[in-house]
Amino acid sequence: MTTWPSPSGIVVSARGLTKHYGDRAALNRIDLDLGRGVTGLLGRNGAGKTTLLRCLATAHDPDSGSLEVLGHDPTTAPGRARVRAQLGFLPQNPVFYPNFTAFTLLDYIAILKEVGGRRARHDEVRRVLDQVGLTDRRHTRVRRLSGGMRQRLGLAGALLGEPGLLLLDEPTIGLDPEQRIRFRDLVSEFAATRAVVLSTHQTEDVAAVCDRVVVLDEGLVVFADTPAALTDRARGRVWSLPERPSTGSTSWRSPDGRYRVLTPHGAEPPAGYGGIAEPLEPTLEDGYLLVTGSAEGTVAA
Ligand SMILES: Nc1ncnc2c1ncn2[C@@H]1O[C@H](COP(=O)(O)OP(=O)(O)OP(=O)(O)O)[C@@H](O)[C@H]1O
Ligand SMILES: [Mg+2]
Structure with missing residues (x-):
């Protein structure tokens, strides 16, 4: 069963979404509607980006508020299963089995994701290896890959099975300039028909690839609009x-x-x-510094 694309075009809808760690609200009554295309999450360290992505990825249960992802409620067991079947997630610090080769690791993830029979699954593994430029490293063990290559391997894992929603937590960390351009191209193409939510500290990535930008600050949404509108805040x-x-x-x-x-x-x-x-x-970074109050004397918008 697939509900994508939904008639409304809304992929993620959150109302009053709240998540605490102890007494601290990592997400504080977030309201958000995200459609297809690329949404960039910006915010300083500890702003709540990873917590939000983990809630969307069904890795965290929010404490309160409502959440709909790809038309399902991920806080219920059946909803969670349906979301997971249509989701690709690259965590902030992916953990890999070091002795697996790139190919066997992706094949293992593809088995967990229930991607086709053996032949179709291997074709899919080859497709994503090619997408991230790791075909010539497919037989290299994970522990022998460079940091940037591991990051690309994680991205390949998220792309397996053509998910309707791709959640990427700091995907461009460690990528060289050529790979960063390749990444932007890949994400733009993917998001022409589907949705991507990515977190980053690279404002250039947001300016280059995102249709929307959401700025979090201490668990609150302090800005949600286009990258051009964020830049305009500093005009x-x-x-x-x-x-x-x-x-x-x-x-x-x-x-x-x-x-x-x-x-x-x-x-x-x-x-x-x-x-x-x-x-x-002005640049997007200038607008970001102003809305987060990171610029001296600013009151966050
Ligand atoms: N497992 C945890 N236990 C306790 N507190 C946590 C946990 N994970 C996150 N936090 C806290 O929740 C808040 C939000 O953290 P989160 O990881 O979502 O931030 P972030 O925006 O992703 O930051 P970064 O840019 O550093 O990745 C921070 O105050 C953090 O210390
Ligand atoms: Mg994070």
Whole structure:
């Protein structure tokens, strides 16, 4: 039975989703609707990204609130089974059996996922190995693969069986520039008809590949819109100065020796630099720093 794509196009729907570890709310009454395409999760360390992905992946039961994934309720046993059958999940720190080869490891995961008979399953393993560029390493034992190759192997495992929803926790960590471009291409193609939710600390990945971006901060959604809208939050608030301003803004040194300055409170040049501050085009990272309040003096939106 498949419910994908749902008539509404909604793949994930959360209302008041809450998850505690002890007294601490890792997710605090989250409301979220995600459709097909690529959704990027941004947020500082400990913001709740992994906790949210684990709830969507049925690895965690939320404490309260409602959750629908691919049209099913993953907090019930039958719902959980249906979601798992249509899901690909790359955890943040995947654990592999070190003595398995790349091929046998994927074949093992494909058996667990009940992918076809032996021949169809092997074809599927070869397909995903090719997708992540590991065909020539298929007989290499996991312990002999480099960190980036293991990361790609984890991604291949998530792609097995053409899931309707792909959940990727920091998938581009350790990838070299060529592999990162290949990854973006693969994810965009996959998401043309299905849904991907990925967490990352790389704002360039979000700008390059995501249709939507959700920013979490201390278990709350502080922003949910397009990457362009996140960049726009910083429009008129980014300046170039020949020196570091003393207070009221966040600044960092650029390779050209000038200072990139974020002014959190409005589209005015930093105080005292009216004549010499040059306005700069904002980036998604600037918008992210402003909405999370990471820029000095900011109140999170
Ligand atoms: N197993 C656990 N036991 C107790 N607390 C936990 C556990 N897992 C996460 N937490 C806490 O929950 C909060 C959210 O953690 P989570 O791993 O979801 O953050 P994250 O956004 O994925 O961070 P990172 O960018 O570092 O991966 C943090 O305060 C963290 O310390
Ligand atoms: Mg995490």
